[in-house]
Amino acid sequence: MTNKLKYFVGNWKMFGDFNSFQIIKRIAFDYQRIKAINKKNKIIICIPSVLIAFFNSKLRSKSLLLGAQNCSQHKDYGPYTGSISATMLRKAGAEYVILGHSENRLEGETNNLIKKKIISAQDQNLSIILCIGETLSDKNKKRTFAVLKKQIISSIDNKSDFKKIIIAYEPVWSVGTGRVPDSHELKKTFIFIKKLLKAKFKIKIKPSVIYGGSVNDGNIKKFSLIDEIDGFLIGGASQSSKKFIDIIKNYYK
Ligand code: PGA
Numbered sequence: 001m002t003n004k005l006k007y008f009v010g011n012w013k014m015f016g017d018f019n020s021f022q023i024i025k026r027i028a029f030d031y032q033r034i035k036a037i038n039k040k041n042k043i044i045i046c047i048p049s050v051l052i053a054f055f056n057s058k059l060r061s062k063s064l065l066l067g068a069q070n071c072s073q074h075k076d077y078g079p080y081t082g083s084i085s086a087t088m089l090r091k092a093g094a095e096y097v098i099l100g101h102s103e104n105r106l107e108g109e110t111n112n113l114i115k116k117k118i119i120s121a122q123d124q125n126l127s128i129i130l131c132i133g134e135t136l137s138d139k140n141k142k143r144t145f146a147v148l149k150k151q152i153i154s155s156i157d158n159k160s161d162f163k164k165i166i167i168a169y170e171p172v173w174s175v176g177t178g179r180v181p182d183s184h185e186l187k188k189t190f191i192f193i194k195k196l197l198k199a200k201f202k203i204k205i206k207p208s209v210i211y212g213g214s215v216n217d218g219n220i221k222k223f224s225l226i227d228e229i230d231g232f233l234i235g236g237a238s239q240s241s242k243k244f245i246d247i248i249k250n251y252y253k
Contacts, residue, residue, distance in 0.1 A: 003040060007166060007210050007231025008248055009129060010045040010238025011069065011098060018051070021058055026241035028061035034249055041248065042231070045238065046098050046129070049084050056093025067096030067129065070104055073116035075123065086117075086124035097121050098233075100131045100155060102172040111154035118165075119157060127164040129233065130155065131212070132193075136173035144171075145192055152193070153200060162201065167193060167209045168233040174213025176235060183222055186211065190228035217246035224251045 016023075024045060031043055046067035047055060056066055072083035089097060099121065100114040118128055132151040134144040148169070156165065169189060174180055181189070193209050211223060212233030223229055237243040 004230065005040045005042065005208070006251070007042045007044065007208060008244070008251075009043075009067070009096075009098075009166075009168070009210065009212075009231065009233045010244055011101070011212070011233055011235045012045065012047045012239055013069070013103070013235060014048065015239050016048055016051055018054055020047075020051070021055055023239070023241045024055055024059065024064065027244055028059070028064045030241065030245045031063055031248065032061070034245070034252075039252055043248075044096050044129075046096065049089060049092070049094075052089065052092040052094050065095045066093055067098065068094040068126075069098045069101065071097050071099070071117055071121055071126075073113060073120050075120055086121040086126055089121075090124040090126060094126060096127045096129055098129045098131060098168075100151070102131060102133055102170060102175055111151055114155040115157060118155065118160065122161055122164060125164075127166065129166045129168050129210075131168045131170050131233070133170040133172050133175075133213070139171065139173065144189065148189070148193060149196060152196060156201070158201060160201075162197075162203045162205055162207050165207050166231075167197070167207060168212045169193060169209060170212035170233060176214065178214050180214050180219055183226060186223075187226050187228060190226065194228065215247060217243060217250050220247045220250045221253065 044065045044067050046069050049068050068089045071086045074080050076087045099117050132148050134147045138147045208230035210231035211229050215232045215234045216237050
């Protein structure tokens with residue numbers, strides 16, 4: 001088992017209220033107990049923006065960080081009804097933000113828009129979790145690598161701070177469906193993404209690349225055997241402290 005830093009990122013999606021802080025508290029508490037086995041992990045829970053300031057004011061644990069799930073491309077403040085800027089997220093206490101999630105791409109977010117959002121978020125010193133992934137139709141047409149390449153190249157700026165970008169590979173057909181890629185295929189895709197990042201941006205550091213899509217405590221073991229995977233973006237299962245903690249536990253079993 002590797003001793004490299006691993007990310008366990010929760011994506012609550014449209015879930016939660018003030019009482020849901022109990023879930024965060026429980027995760028932080030239970031995680032401390034598994035941490036005794038000396039693992040290097042980053043635990044980040046991305047929650048709805050309306051909960052960030054409240055959870056941040058209550059959070060006592062340093063082992064868990066809070067993130068948001070999207071932000072506006074516009075900076076600071078302005079006449080953009082309903083929008084939330086990276087500045088506002090930062091002030092509320094977010095340290096991370098998910099950008100380019102397939103559920104938002106489905107609503108019309110383009111690579112170009114995502115690029116602007118990344119720039120705005122990096123301006124506020126937020127770390128980015130950039131989601132990329134092919135649809136089932138892309139996969140069937142054997143266009144997975146072409147799609148991933150386009151998403152990466154057209155949404156990341158050459159001047160980006162790569163120390164603060166995590167790539168989350170989430171096949172769209174796997175998000176919320178219970179279906180996951182086979183290990184051989186997944187390994188090949190991770191190698192492709194990592195090589196592309198290195199070749200395209202000529203960076204010395206190696207950005208972390210994590211997997212997302214129907215991760216649960218049952219299939220995590222199989223993912224743990226793929227060394228190239230630097231962590232996980234966990235949707236549905238992160239809404240339960242037990243399921244989330246069991247994923248971390250089983251990863252190291
Ligand atoms: P899922 O969602 O784990 O429920 O498939 C993953 C995600 O949306 O990031």
